[in-house]
């Protein structure tokens with residue numbers, strides 16, 4: 001038998017690089033897949049690993065390069081990595097780096113602090129209209145509104161039991177994919193302006209809240225919408241906590257001052273709650289994914 005085309009590497013390294021320029025932060029968010037090929041007959045045929053640069057090393061290299069070289073663009077980052085793998089190991093003849101870059105737009109907030117972002121072109125607007133011949137129920141909303149604060153988020157003081165390992169943090173990334181449904185008091189409203197206002201207040205409260213937990217941020221987001229949109233009676237929010245773990249770069253002799261993160265996609269904390277006006281009847285179901 002003959003060994004045909006083969007390649008190996010670590011796929012889908014989700015690297016987030018924050019660059020802090022005073023109170024203005026910049027973000028680069030990539031999904032990087034490394035595929036190496038070269039003198040790999042032995043590892044397949046005899047089991048010798050002597051020519052193998054481990055997939056684990058390729059992953060570490062992605063995160064270390066994010067720190068050392070920064071991420072100017074997907075192409076520049078891919079070029080630096082490919083050159084490193086091919087130049088660094090005689091057994092590696094070809095490196096193919098595939099990159100996806102996720103675009104973030106800045107959420108502009110009053111004041112000098114600029115560390116809030118919204119993922120571009122993600123969200124979907126939703127609506128559910130119910131009429132039983134007498135009564136109307138109009139629930140508007142959105143889903144997949146992805147937002148991120150690169151600072152002004154901490155999480156401390158929580159319960160600890162024998163299974164708790166989470167370290168307390170006074171500075172973390174807070175990121176979530178907002179799903180929101182809001183119920184209107186009447187079937188007669190200016191739907192588009194109200195949608196725009198609700199969305200703007202969700203973003204404004206997310207960006208403007210110094211967060212002690214995602215639960216607290218959620219409550220502020222819902223409250224801000226009710227305070228500013230008098231025609232809305234009730235709002236329900238479902239916020240997956242999209243964890244960003246600080247990468248340990250110490251083994252490579254590098255510091256990580258909240259600059260390089262691994263964006264983990266699962267499992268995720270799921271924080272959900274309804275905020276209502278006093279006297280309003282709770283009608284949006286807890287499992288509102290059925291609505292959106």
Ligand SMILES: O=c1[nH]c(=O)c2[nH]c(=O)[nH]c2[nH]1
Pocket residue numbers: 155166212213214215241269
């Ligand atoms: O904002 C948070 N709320 C939690 O309930 C929680 N739990 C956890 O592990 N991390 C976080 N973060």
